Amino acid sequence: MADMPDPTHDLPLHPLEFRILLALLEGASYGTRIVEHIEAVEGHRMTLYPANLYRRIRDLLARGLLAEASAPQGADPRRTYLRITAVGRAVARAEARRLQELVGEAARHRLLPGS
């Protein structure tokens, strides 16, 4: 892991990029399943359209945060499966830490209930 690039270079992540990385933490997946995963959490706050989604995905691929994965047994071979890379995992972790600090600051200013 000596040549792992500094994950903080990629921060802050675009919210959709972070969402895509999170969706892939559970294992390799493909476009529509990723969209369903995101919508299950975000509801109508995030409505995804194909060109936007795939531009982000291609960007993440180009930056090495995602990689193409082989389709699982019995899956439609025409779908492109994606998985998160070690770099992607490190960047997602760094982004989560960044957001945690942000939330901590909001709490200090009493923006959150119970804070």
Added chain:
Amino acid sequence: MAHRTPRRRLYRILLRLLPRDVREQWGRDMEEVFAHRLARDGGSPLRSVTVWIRAVADLLGHAAAERWAPRRGGKGGGWRMTGQDLRYAVRAVGRAPVFALAAVVTLALGIGSVTATFSVVHAVLLEELPYQAPDRLVMVWPEENYNKAMVASTLEAVPALESLSGYSVWDFTLTGEGEPREVKGVLVSAGHFELLGVEAALGRTFTPEEGEPGRAGVVVLSHGLWVRAFGADPDVLGRVLELSGAEYDRRTVVGIMPAGYDPLLGEGDLWVPLETDPSLSPEEDGSWFVNGRIGRLAPGIALEQAQEQVRAYALAIQARMPRLLDVEDARTATVQPLRTFVAQGLDRVLWVALGAVSLVLLIAAANVTNLLLARGEARARDIAVRSALGAPRRRMMRMLMAESGFLGGAGGILGVLLAYGLVHVLVRSAPADFPRIQEVDVDRAVLTFAVAVTLLATLVAGFVPAWRGSRANVVSSLGGGARGAGGRGSSRLNNTLVGAQVGLAVMVVVGSGLMLRSLHRRLEVDPGIRGEGVLTLHPNPPESRYTEASAYRQYYAEVLRRVGGLPGVRSVGAINLLPGTQSNWSFPTYPEDVDIAEDGTVPSVNFRGVVPGYFETVGIPLLRGRVLEAGDRTDAEAVLVVNEAFVKEFWPDGTALGKGVRVFSRTGAPYRVVGVVADVRQHSRKEEPRPELYVSYEQWGWGAIWSVDPDVPISGLDELAAVMGRSTGTTRFLALLLTGFGMLALCLGAVGVFGVTTYMVGRRTPELGVRIALGGSRISVLATALRGSLTPVLAGMLVGLLGAASTSGLLDSVLYGIEPTDPVTFAGVSLLLVGVATLATLLPAWRTTRRMDPVRVLNGD
């Protein structure tokens, strides 16, 4: 993956906008995501249109980014316009500035009109209402006789509704803040704002307790009123206002709503809680009726479920209280999406308008195709040379498309500027009650639409000319002078263009013709009143000084005396509700000889209080008996005047004079009918007259009337004709809009026919020259030209008429007094089009033959 539907196929075609490598690797997955989007959000036709528009915008935006600014790891675009193409386009346009100007202006007219119309459709129909989860908001009907207690009982009986708010629109008088002012207030259930999911911009909305009796002395102000009356002073929170109108005379300001908050279309300057006694059942609640009910569906509930439950509830109430609710009203009780209610039934006509203006754009694009084709022929030699030097066809097409792209881009920019102007004009000329008109704007969505429309129009206009132009015939072009390309195929294409333009123009002009005829019909309807030359005014006796009925009588007597004494005033009268306005009073009425069962539905009749002189002043003719007179006072016999509709409804044999009518209860003392007057269309010319009765203020009592509808400040002078004209405002506006499109379609169509004929006659100049040289008369030459172009005109017209006949039914809901297939309109439009086409043909043909010198023609100059 799911089976490919036509929609997915269409989307796959759109994917061609993306560079090939992207499309090949990801296209299939993108289609699948789109299908998911459509399945999830495209429930109704309206929503699927929204999904499509967003998907196209999504593709266009990202496709442009891919091609002009490829991301890391991506390759450059496949058909990226090179600088060379662009330079070529600019040079080509520069060489023919008149042609370029004509093409740009034509496209701009089409694009501008489509964009402006879309901005209205977008604001009124597509944009989400600005409330939380607006898709679950509904209106609950029946409209009439819904008392306050029924609001709570509906909510109990209909589990499909999560919450329900009743509202009533009321006039209030705000005093003690400078000039007294008349303001529109809305009484709403205490949970109204939570139901919509909106919060106050300043302060708060109502607490649940403030809906209880004795606790409702609070008010929430609109942003507009806060600015107008209080100069946007935040300290107004907590202040006690003198606000008379409903139940309380003083109310504490608890909140200010954000700007633009107005769920009821311009009806709210302020909101006060609707006081409801929770212990009353619908049977016991004798207070008054609410105007409307907004509800929120429980999550996951379908509209149909709610509709069924509301109908069942209304039928149950009808069975319990037959005097309150009509059986028909109960049967038709329903639930309607708030969005539909807000659109006021204009959705269909607005789509029709957008369709019509899209046809106009097509006509404009066809005109530009024409121009480009003619140019293409002039440039055939240039293309042939390039082709002979080895330029591939693909490269030529790209070059020619760059030219139309340049023209299209300029047309698009000018079109958007035009759209800004048009939107401004539309918003200003729309009637005030046109739904959501203030939200109409050229915003980001509209601009995206304009870009898409421009691309589409450019493609439509430029593709065929580029295709034909790039197919250069080297031998004939280089060998046979400048008249190379063309021939039979070319004139067939020209004929098709003429036919298509005429057909499209016929459809648009028929639409505007129908709207104009319908408007004319409606204005022809006699409202029963002479509104011209009648001035109205709305006086306001300050409540604090006029507490007694006698004081009111004196005040009004004095107003009437003084107004009557003004020079030029011929007569004066007064009525509690002016004709042409939307307010109404109707009371349970028991006419003599009409059998009303103890538990049957009691007829409700329009009630008007008048001051003698009213009928003469507004010109309502007396048919029988006499009108109300000064002598009809409390010490004389109680009398009233009815209208003709009343007699027709209750005494079909026509005997009315001398009969008794009881109002409100079946046991009270009856009024005796002393006169019958002609019908008045009280609300709009569209509605049939309703039974109506007129009682003198003197006998009904001033206090009784004014305590129900408290006075308001004098609100300016209006001609009665103008007040009544407002009821036809929307029809007038739509008719004007469609007529504008019709004129544009006619002009562009005529220009198209003119252009094609000029071009065709020009091409046939040698042939015509020979004919003239051989002794043919100019007339016969003109006839030949006319024959040549009238065939496609007539064919196009026939197709257009068929198209119009099959689509004009969409206008049915806004037409009045004519059928959508009105033969007069269809015949008139046909004649008009034939006339215009004949002129557009003869003019260029005549010009050519007049200038023609057979000798020069035969020499080939």
